[in-house]
Amino acid sequence: MRKKTESHTVCQSVDKALFSEACMQMIGALQGQNGIGTLREKTIHSVLKYYYAPNPAYHEIRIGTYVADICVDGEIFEIQTRNFNTMRDKLSFFLQNHDVTIVYPVAHTKWLSWLDVETGELSDKRKSPKTGTFYQIIPELYRIKMFLQNPRLHFIISLIDVEETRYLNGWSYDKKRGSSRMDGIPVDIYDEVRIDTMKDYHKFLPDTLPARFTTKDYAKCAHIPQKYATTGLNVLLETKTVVRVGKMGNAYLYEKAAESEK
Template sequence: MEKDRFDEVSKDMIASERQKNGIGTLGEKTLHAILKNYYEPKIENQEIRMNGYVADIVNEHGIIEIQTRSFDKLRRKLDVFLELQPVTIVYPIPYIKWLKWVDNETGEVQKPRKSTRKGTPYMIFPELYKIKSYLSHPNINLCIVMLNLEEIKILNGWSRDKKRGAEKVDRIPTEIVEEIMVTSRSEYLKLIPDELIEPFTSKDYKEATKLSLSVAQTALNVLYSVGAVKRVGKDGRLYLYERVR
């Protein structure tokens, strides 16, 4: 992780794109573009066509796909790319998020408000579930990137304060906090809190990760599928799990 270089890439990209497009015209493209240029600064290694699909990055490390959401859209690419060379999926998660609201009529930007909820690496699981059948492939790797960022929304929602249902127009990273690499079955253990005492249930995992129960159950479904945990019995209707070391 190179914080200084990330800061430099971020500032350069934001200045360039705002000059060309102005605020609120890029959607997820700002975040995607910054990460792409951070992981591969050489333009000749970006947007490479391979067997009918375009890879974000192809370099000496293999194929790198920046995916900010919707992992289900990766399936067809993975069918092709995983047979060619190693594929690393980069997934950004906001660690500290500042919300900026923009008046839909005047364009006035309100004072940023810090979100009370901090992001965690465990938030990747709903996306991983969408590609669960690919996760045991020897050529697939994950890179979870924890970022501080600003999220810009237009006050055009359906609620009285216009915030519910409001349009999210941009996410601008301000700092890279941590990178978590998952390149093997054993490294999925990074996504199980150390303090979780065995055996544990989905309710225990929920408490340790601060996820909802449904997402905690999804997480353990994925971890079981890749062989990072095993079922060792039941506590009532809930499975008991232990880590596979």
């Protein structure tokens, strides 16, 4: 049985005021240490760490040979922006004796500015036409799918709004494709999706799916690229959220798993 942490030590639901406070405190502190323009990945990581555990006494806790981002009453929280595969050894160790929640940030709404590396000119902010969704965690889940059936492993997908500055140093004619990021500054939290039990993986199955469906159907109903759909169904097979029930031509057919199969 998962041990619940106290509500006053770990943020249990979306709190916009607390997130705003975390942004002000952590961004200001990091800029003071490193100078404007040097925040990078550390900014989002630090803001989320403060947001989910405002008391710094719970930050950077050594457990064995590893350091947990947050540890409250034996429950570990790891902020991970990418490359879940690099966590495998740490997860193997932590999950022996601890519940572990991986916090994964997704840029829900993004405002982009471009910095001309030759002139130093910074463009006005423009809202990106793309909207981030919780489905973006799918490739990362695949990288650690060998752990997904462990009842001690949980996820929080944090949908945050971000102001991002990129260098105009890409390979395309407008220098935007292939460009590198200068800063990503969180400014608000939109929502979060929590995967706490195996049943929660059903959140990845849209209500509009037919009773039997292919990868193409899944991609269409979830509004995700085909490659995400293929990987997503692989993950959902691993978590016993879906089952294969046959083929239609060359395509596998899937159904939602019955309650007894989870």
